[in-house]
Amino acid sequence: MLKSTLHQAGPSVVLPFAAAPRRLADGVEWLLAHDDLESLLDPGSRFFPDFMDRLGQTLERAFGGQDRRALFEVHQALYLLSEDSMRPPRPGAGQNQFHPFIMRVRNEIERAWEAFEFGRMTLAPEEIPSEEAVFVEFIRDMCGTNSFAGHPLFNFLEHEADRGQIVDFFLHEATLVLRFCDLIVLSLLGADEEVRSELAVNFWDEVGEGSYQNRHTEQFKRLLRYTGVEMPEEELTSEHLSERLDWPGLAGYNLYVYFGLHRRNYFRYVGGMGVAEYMDPPQYEKVLRGCQRVGLSDRKALAYYAGHAELDIEHGEAWFTKVMGPLIRKYPETRHEMVQGALMRINTTADYYDYLYHKLAGPSRTAARKVGERSARG
Ligand SMILES: [Fe+2]
């Protein structure tokens, strides 16, 4: 994907306007590396209005027209913008992280995406129960109705996929898995005392309760190496592996970051995280059985999926009763946002699983499936 122009824009180089790439994601990368963004906002310059015009057209094609190429550009651009807040710190990085030009571009993309996501939810606020125990039951039911355990992707992985296809699945999961600890950290920022300890339990589990070998990132890298993925250690990173993702994979990752970085999305984040932890374990069981079937059977190497198949049952229940519950009690008005976050996670994940099934199992199979199998969405 983008072979970084970050290094081309040295500190003393002012890039001419004509050098700006036309493709949105390339343009965003160029802006992030620019050493004089102020000059691009000069009232005498057409650069800013022209850039925003083009951005608006791309957003329209993406979310209005559901044009796949535009969706890829938009989610790749948003990924790069959020990377300025997420990537490991390196010398010279993040120079324009909070520049108004950058903020404006990011806001435009996020608002257009959010409007699209809100537009495909059918649940009315008055349908959401206000009493804590009933609310938690309501969320559990929502997860059951939208369960991905029966998604053909996981049946395919369990019963039919060959070893290469299973490894391809792992490589698609890597961007999110290798950043999940950082995403938990975002949920801890400013957390209310009533929920902080449960969030800290999630964090402590992510870092292997202090054991290097049991860190979830390390477990996942061990799995990749065991399956024969031969990449130098410096390439086994979330940012490097993101280059394999098309728009649904990027959108799935971007959603977590979008929720986690915005204070106004905090309760959506809690809802999205809660359903993710609650819904994923049955899928992990299927992945594990698929691994056994193709001869990937080393227990230590499979620790990531074996561990999460059990651990996330506990985490999911605890997100409902020890995080969402206490927050609903304290801020009842946030229950709609929690449900929004849950549905946004469910819908973007459905896009991702549909895409991945199509990619791994082949187009003819997915075309047949569309005749009636698609699960109902909220
Ligand atoms: Fe984990």
Ligand SMILES: [Fe+2]
């Ligand atoms: Fe978890």
